[in-house]
Amino acid sequence: MSRGPESRGPELPEPAFKRFTKEIGWSSLVHSSRDIKILIAQKVLRMIAYGQSTLILVQFFREIHVSDVSLGYFMTLTLLGDVIISYFLTLYADQIGRRHVLLLGSFLMMVSGIVFVFSDHFLVLLIAAIVGVISPSGDETGPFKSIEESVVAHLTPTKELSDIYAWYGLFGTVGSALGSVSAGVMIDGLVENYGWTKLKVYRFMFAQYAVFAFLKLLLNWGLSDKCELRKRSEEEERRDDAIAAGDESDPLLRPTDHHDPTPSQSPKFSIWGTPLSRKSRQVVWKLCILFALDSMGYGFMPISWVVTYFLDRWKASESTVGTLFFFTNVLNALSSLASSSMYKRLGPIIAIVAAHFPSAMAMSFIPLAPNMAIAMALLLFRASTAVMDVVPRQAFLSHVVSAEERTKVMGIVNVVKTLARSVGPIFTGMFAEKNMLGFAFLITGLLEAAHDMGMLTLFWKYNRIIKH
Template sequence: MAHFARKALEEIGLVSLWNSSADVKLLCTQRFVRLFAYGGSTLILVAYLDALDVSKEKIGLFMTLTLIGDTIISLILTLFADGLGRKAILALGALLMAMSGVVFALSGNYWVMLAAAIVGVISPSGNEIGPFRAIEESTLAHLTPAANRGDIYAWYSLIGTAGTAGGMVSSGWVIQYMRSKLDWDVIKAYRAVFWGYAAFGILKFLLSIALSKHVEAEKKHIPAEDPETAPLLGDGAEEAEPQKSYFKLLLPEISAESRVIVANLCILFALDAFASGLAPLSWVTFFFHERYGINEGKLGTLFFTTSIIAAASMLLAASIAKRIGNIQTMVFTHLPSAIFLALIPVPNSLPFAMLFLILRSCTQSMDVAPRSAFLAAVVLPNERTAVMGLFNVAKASSQSLGPLITGILAQHRLFWVAFVTAGTLKAVYDLGMLAVFMGHKTYEDRAEEERQAEEEERLREGEDPNER
């Protein structure tokens, strides 16, 4: 019985998480805290701006400009994260997150909040924005053996999704309590949520500074040249390679082979992200709130349920990926969710709309852990932070256009078009991933094949010629 229980725990990756380092556990805890805050604010972001008499078109513009600003800041921070220090960048991001929460809690001015959302960290979609995920996933990759990465990424994703679920249900029922029991007006109740958002930013800062030095990437040093042994002008000095500046040494080097892979992935991820931008979580929650009149408490419970289902499905994805591979798992689990997303607005019935939303949640996150494991293996270790940052930039740039388009469609009572288009584009992305990367071998796969070939060659050379 004990053996069976251990095998079950190994299958779902819990043994790998338990045996991981303290830094891995701290990174997972940070993600829970961050996504809890994102979930709480995302539930009411559109409703808060709507309560401040902001038009749906301007709400869409707000979300678009926020994503564009976050894209630029994320690119800068992730490019220099390994050079300046991952721990420092994570701590800085946490402080910006807290700052933006305070501004949203104190100000009702559209442009002030927009500036805070761009410079700070406010998630319009309930998903990852800012530099956090790229840095954390790169760090997890170098803290974790390749064989255990799928398990760790599955739990990392599950914990984050559980955080979003907890944040949404807590925010919904706290607002419901403040409005019904304390007689607070809706704006005051919404602002209380943003005070909580700021508090979680401070908590994330404390978790960031608790990380050890092991999370940092290997530093590149400028070689010190001895002036007495340096070649004189005309004595080979003109042939010496010019030394790189400190600024250039902070930038990562990406191999030519990786550039081709990164370019293909950026195109596919951009397509998927644009589709996600058409139906971000904040717009989906507002769709159910406006079309069916669901109050904040019940709305929070609905999306808590879908998030918990999505979180639980991630463990199954890790198990499937061990058997059929990361790419196949990504495609065959994500494709059904794209179809159900397109079907959500079709029936003019709350039960059927909720059914399609729940069915979508059963598979929508099953591609997350396999994708992270694939990305960690498909590029070289020294490239991971920058490459994952580039992926985030490509996704955020494409996603930024979606909310504005959805806002315009919502203003003209064409909300359903956004859902149908998003689902269709996501299906195209899935088929594209399968076509381009089916059977693709990672660096680690090729290294293992070369090692086995060398071992076989040594065995052949060691054979007695008379025995051949």
């Protein structure tokens, strides 16, 4: 007699390695589309370039005799310029074409690197930094991040989205780590072994920045039209023409779809773009305020100034600082894998606060450290939790706005964050001029902690609403 299905023995548990790869989202990455993999490769190249340029930015301007106060204004004006460019590019990225915007950004990034190789003129360098997205913080400041995250959400099923965001962030962090350590080793090696001046080394590294941008531009040509919101089949277009305007009762929390809905008529170009839906506005304005607090705090002590603090306060060498930031980025990368698991187990809001608050406190204590070893340990502790909130934050934002508004909302949020980040560098430059950089660490920690308390207060209910 054959055994029926009901007589089967209990299923064997999954092997430990398979459970582990599933937990960290490796399977989601392996089976992701070719476009996702190209976007990740672009991010790696970009972050290597940012990692190198961030380590040398303050020192480069000191070599060409720009004061710390003027450098603070440079950083602020760079971020403000990025706000304007990013705002318009992300506002109309879906109409212009997401790939076209990424292509333009890569070209401008390449041009800015070339300008930094040959020019000493403050105004020329400022314009190049604005249009070419030279990052004072080593972080994303231009339109790339908003558009890429929107494309990732567009191409990824909801249940795999947090995994892909985690790996997207991890590879970017690995790029930053490689940039930091290579910059430190290169500076010391070329100066000590080949007799190069530091200014010559810095210009050589900006030439590398241009090369990375060129490679990124080449990769951009490999993206398919699946990345575009408006590339629809003729059947879908005919169906859309036959259907009335979208139902106003559509829920705010929607699943990610591979084919985002597109309005039957393209919106007209205007300064402000088409208005957001009422449901999106109710969430977005609160998020903008809280993200602005967080970014304002980060703006007081971006990586360029943290590098300068260790060079000035503890007389560390460039290779030592480069190695330090290599390990901070390695810790960022490892913790970003855990962020997807935290999101799934805790929900977006608790995961954000649990990761972000300890990081803020560690930042506040760095200037109180009695020696360089403890200061480095605090920075490494901050790095171990600093990016664990990124995946929950990205997934939360992609869930609470509709698919057709996702690029615009991510662009608006990142513009607000960059605008807020531009406040701090002016004051940090003044602090540096008076040997008071430690005070900026404290401001950073307090503002970041205020963001955490606000997230708990205003968005606690979404921890239950969003499936995780």
